[in-house]
Amino acid sequence: MQLISLDQVFQILKPGVPLPFGVRDAAGRLLLAKGLVLHDQAKLLELLNRGMFVDTEEVKRSAPVRESEAVQRPLERFSSRWDAFLRKLGLLLQAPGDPSFLKQVRELVVQMAGCTDSCTDQMIFLIVRHDYSQTNRYTEVHSLHVAALCHLVSRRLGWSDARRLSLIGAALTMNLGMANLQAKLAGQRTPPTLPQRKEIEAHPLVSVELLRAAGLKDEEWLLAVAQHHECPGGGGYPQQMQEPGEMSQLIRFVDSFTAKHSARAGRAKQPAQQAARELYSQSGGNPLAAALIKECGIYPPGCFVKLASGETAVVTRRGVTAKEPLVAALTNAQGEPMARPVQRDTAQPARAIVATLADKDVTIQVSVDQLYS
Template identity: 25%
Template sequence: MNKNIKISINQLQVGHFIRLPISWKDHPFLFSNFKLKSQSQIELLKSLNINDIYYDAERSDLGLIDLKPSANKNASTVVDPEELKQIKAKMESYKQIQIDAQKKLRRNLKKTEQQFERSIAMMRSSVSKLGSRPLNSVSDAKEMITDMTNMLLSSDDLVLHLMTDAKPNDVIFHHSLNVSTMCMMLAKNLNWPRDEVELIGLGALFHDLGKLKIPSNILSKQLPLTTPEKNLLKQHSLMSLNFLKLADSFPEQAKPMITNHHEYLDGSGYPKGLKGDQLDKYSQLISVINEYDNLCNGTKLSKPKTPYASLGLLYKNYKSKLNPEYVGKLIKTIGVYPPGSLIELSSGQFGMVMSVNLNKILFPQIMLYDPIVPKEQAPIIDLEKEDISIVRCLPASALPEKIFKYLSPRENISYAIGNA
């Protein structure tokens, strides 16, 4: 069935799902695709001097319409011109407020992204000093973690933003910074004291550096790894610890989590097959976050999954492997639909979760697909302020090509914290 039927504006009825044929800036409605809820909306459309409009029968409350203008059951409904004028003014005012809010969010995203890139550069610099100036290296990392902790603990209105993709040479740094940030978020929400928030942040920052000693042809190999290659890769956590041998100022308490970030409670992890009480709370927490990040971004043995699907897998399939309290706290911290999730809304629109206010995780900020609006200016809405909800989460493969290109879902899921 043709989903976009061109009809006369005089045939519209309340309950029809429509698509406007004009630019987003040329009408007072917040969206260019929506379901008609009142006769006043129809009258407003008529005031825009539109002759024809696009109608989607599948998303409408009514079935296929009768193509005779007289079939409009609401045709006799009269809307007072002055009332219509006031409604339009309120809509335009609200739309401008939303436009200003979108601009602020984009500025915050840009600012957070710039800080994230600076953190990546600082981390790269810190690692480069480990061999020649290990004390300076650890000191630089501690300073960065202290700054992150200050932000986490001093603000009650923080936002978790989705960052841009990692450059090929920065994947390990993106992953390490991502795991560090999220470990600190969870530690804060578990009411751990400041020194423990900083401790797990520092350990997580260095947890995967051993991969820098793995030959690049193994890390980037497209074919399945051989058994010796797999065994070498599984030694990377011990290699990470070797990086820190000369760094006397690196805290001893943080070292076990580096070694154990691939260990599981049931003993099925590596490199030592530790289980249960053999794993301290830092090791148990970092293993949850490390697993989540690997599910989102994929490994040599698995394809990337959406953040939504990754949380679902952690909750359902890792009950004997990961600390259930920490898994539950992760879901409560970043929401059921974390940044990077591709979703369909009750309005019939598609979008991508861009940010989550950590105090309002049920109402993420979503970038919407709107073919009439250039993707650089794609509308970003706050679910808390709109009468729409998320219907389902989608894999990238389920999106039509034009929507996929518009939303440009990230190949690598990286998060950073900013102020609301």
């Protein structure tokens, strides 16, 4: 039996239609039999988020042409789509005056939401493992990461499709008014100068002006952009609002969370658990921050961990519980590299996670293609 992750054939599954193949755990044990009917999309997405697997032969037998092609779809297609999103967003942020700007942003919003829904664990993995030393792309990388996580959290919270799309749009365009400066600051080792500080403080409203000039009339989107640096009680900027809107606050928490996961000039990347603890504490236990942490898990995909077996591993998929993700062992108990990553289920006591590891403590090069092929 050869297993592949469910997300590689997820597009085949439809609510109310019998499963065309069985759904299995990482060990190949059958959890849901072929023919079972799941009546709503939420149940299907739950399977995806739990990191389930399918047998390639069973998938091929279920529909010889279309599904077998889907089985062969490698992660490169996800990676290439993600890179295409980055390139497109980078161009858009430099051209808010283009007549087709708003149309292209809306297209990107829909495309990105679909990609994030079908490849959730890969997306989180790429966010956590992204090489932020490429500071010239920091603006579009950070905005895309924030938008993707905002989409996942709002889905968890049960927001309507229309509202989620407005949220993604706001996250993608929140820094439109300081796109060039943000890229420069990512590689700058000194504190912002006074002129830079003024530009930073003004950028939410400048971004709104640019969006209105482009023809945007979605007021919730515009308010979220205007308020994404506001804090309850008046501690934010630029208007020191007492009660900023919910959408802006979700963006603010995700913005902070992704920044903690990124290394920049003069600032080291934080380990996953530390980033989660700090965010929850700094938010005062805000339910939006709690939902974000639950969505990513205590050990998000891309996080390096030490197992009870002594092996060093990288998290590849969130598990049934936050403390029991699926991982790929990179070294054996003696610290020797594996010939190729080996899947481990941390729900098993012998493979339980005993510690998180900083990036500097892991010298093994992680191949995304090997982990998700």
